[in-house]
Amino acid sequence: MSAIIVAKKDFRDAIRSRVLIGLTVLFALFTVGGAALASWLSGLSDDASAQSTIELVLTLQAPAGFLVPIIALIVGYGAIAGERESGSLKFLLGLPHRRRDVVLGKVLGRTGVVAVSIFVGFTIGLLGLFAFVGSVSLTDYVAFTAVTILFGLVYVAIGVGLSAMTRSTTRAAVGALCVVILFKVIWGIVGTILLYVIEGTFLMESPPGWYFVYNAVSPDAAYGSAIGAVLNQSGPTVASAYDISTLPLVAEPWFGFVILAVWAAVPIGLGLWRFDYVDL
Amino acid sequence: MTAIDISGVTKRYGTELALDGLDLTVESGDIYGFLGPNGAGKSTTINLVLDFIRPTRGDVRVFDLDARSDSLEIRKRTGILPEGATLYDRLTGRQHVEFAIESKAADDDPDELLERVGIADAAGKKAGGYSKGMAQRLMLATALVGEPDLLILDEPSTGLDPNGAREMREIIREENARGATIFFSSHVLGQVEAVCDRVGILRDGHLIAEDTIDGLRDSMPTQTRLRVTLDRIPDDSAAALAAIESIDGVSSVEPEGRTLIVACEDRAKTTVLRRIEEHGVSVEDFETDDSSLEDLFVAYTSDAAGSAGVIQ
Structure with missing residues (x-):
């Protein structure tokens, strides 16, 4: 209950941030751009079902996959370290809240903030789809939004977890930047290098199972899998791309939810553990 | 409780x-x-x-x-x-x-x-x-x-x-x-x-x-602050100041024009006045006030010479 009170307060505070407003506008521009791109591409393809999937992916998933982690980390990294730096944490914890209520409340509150940003960005993207393409499945849209908010939660958890582990916002920001670089750049490169080192080649017709697992366990890949699972589509999945019938469990679309849950739980757990015994 | x-x-x-x-x-x-x-x-x-x-x-x-x-x-x-x-x-x-x-x-x-x-x-x-x-x-x-x-x-x-x-x-x-x-x-x-x-x-x-x-005040030796106004500044003012400072019970002397501010214990008061007059000047006026708690606090918390005695 206490965590909810903290979350509500935190939401009210963080939603008024100018940085967030700027990021949301940027996100909306991306989704509209995606819708425009989708309308242009739909002229090139005849397959209606693949087309609607591509529209959604271009309009919603691509901008969200790129920007939601950045928005969520920016919203999250200062959550606790910032209050520690300014001293307002002493006001917050002078009230009867447990430290874990503060961490959980921050995760919830800031996820709410990111959810609003996602909702605004997606709604504008949806309007773009109606304008440029003419039709879109509302069920798919809602499923997309829900999974994306979950994706946002994961990165908020990483940001808040980092924030709970350090007393300096600078360090938390550096940590957040490293997280972005890790998942956007390093993860893929390391995978390719591993593939070369272990298998002796970059290009394989049917890559080994471990490579699928490796490529499925990053939060960004898990987001893609989870979306595949809720859309229940026969679109460009890993299995169809490589034409193999049996995927490792970890690379199954529904397992994306499990992976997302782990990515959310681990940083929260580390943050709780560290923040609970540290001197403020 | x-x-x-x-x-x-x-x-x-x-x-x-x-x-x-x-x-x-x-x-x-x-x-x-x-x-x-x-x-x-x-x-x-x-x-x-x-x-x-x-x-x-x-x-x-x-x-x-x-x-x-x-x-x-x-x-x-x-x-x-x-x-x-x-x-x-x-x-x-x-x-x-x-x-x-x-x-x-x-x-x-x-x-x-x-x-x-x-x-x-x-x-x-x-x-x-x-x-x-x-x-x-x-x-x-x-x-x-x-x-x-x-x-x-x-x-x-x-x-x-x-x-x-x-x-x-x-x-x-x-x-x-x-x-x-x-x-x-x-x-x-x-x-x-x-x-x-x-x-x-x-x-x-x-x-x-x-x-x-009150208890804190009582635990201090009774300090008095004397403000003594003289008819003129003594010819050898440095020697006069030194002479007053050397009196037992005096912790500080500060000149302010023709006025001397002397912090001392109660018992030293008359000695101070007598010593001043020995330097060829006369006392026009003097007033005393008891130590304020502020002095007490400063005495307790600073390392200034003369106050060390009150710290246990």
Whole structure:
């Protein structure tokens, strides 16, 4: 209950941030751009079902996959370290809240903030789809939004977890930047290098199972899998791309939810553990 | 009943010793003034009471509960004004108070509390635009939420003008009259002197004195401050000053034009006057005043020569 009170307060505070407003506008521009791109591409393809999937992916998933982690980390990294730096944490914890209520409340509150940003960005993207393409499945849209908010939660958890582990916002920001670089750049490169080192080649017709697992366990890949699972589509999945019938469990679309849950739980757990015994 | 009981507490930050075997007891219903120069360990002590930090050694109890394991229960019954109040810039004053009310599951009226601390007209303004004094008043309003049994005020007068400081003292008295124990820290004695039942003086991480204000005064050798106005400045003023300073019981002599300010023990008074006249000048006028508590505080907490004797 206490965590909810903290979350509500935190939401009210963080939603008024100018940085967030700027990021949301940027996100909306991306989704509209995606819708425009989708309308242009739909002229090139005849397959209606693949087309609607591509529209959604271009309009919603691509901008969200790129920007939601950045928005969520920016919203999250200062959550606790910032209050520690300014001293307002002493006001917050002078009230009867447990430290874990503060961490959980921050995760919830800031996820709410990111959810609003996602909702605004997606709604504008949806309007773009109606304008440029003419039709879109509302069920798919809602499923997309829900999974994306979950994706946002994961990165908020990483940001808040980092924030709970350090007393300096600078360090938390550096940590957040490293997280972005890790998942956007390093993860893929390391995978390719591993593939070369272990298998002796970059290009394989049917890559080994471990490579699928490796490529499925990053939060960004898990987001893609989870979306595949809720859309229940026969679109460009890993299995169809490589034409193999049996995927490792970890690379199954529904397992994306499990992976997302782990990515959310681990940083929260580390943050709780560290923040609970540290001197403020 | 004791409100706060700190026994044998040491707090070490790396190699730095912030508190060194501190023993301190605050009785329920008291207004306790926690005095000491900046850096003496006052905030460290308060942080321990609130479980913001944990002791390296020793035991901290509040309402006879363990400060660490029962911290939530303690904070439910405590109102806190942290040092150098920092607010949420994007929330209004009223939202701050509402948050405190909700957090404590209290049923106060936020506007009433804001009225009481004198910032009702700024209730709807964002706290980012508050002056330091207004921020301090807002923090006090949140501390008063839920009629706490214990009020912990860390340097409450920071940023307040004399009028604000007086209003703060009034509220402290009202809260105490309602039954609350007040524990407040300050490095300015004047604020403590006016309201406190008991005073503890902290220096270098331990309590060097603890008593009532009167008790502290009694424990000092009776110091007198003499203001002696002469008809002229003596010809050899340096020798005259040295001669007066050398009198047993005199701790300082300061010339101010034709006036000499002499701090001395009561018994040395006549000797001082006689010695002055030996230098060929006559005393036109003189007045005495008893040592103020401020002198006492300075004597307790500074290393200045002549005051070392009063520190145990």
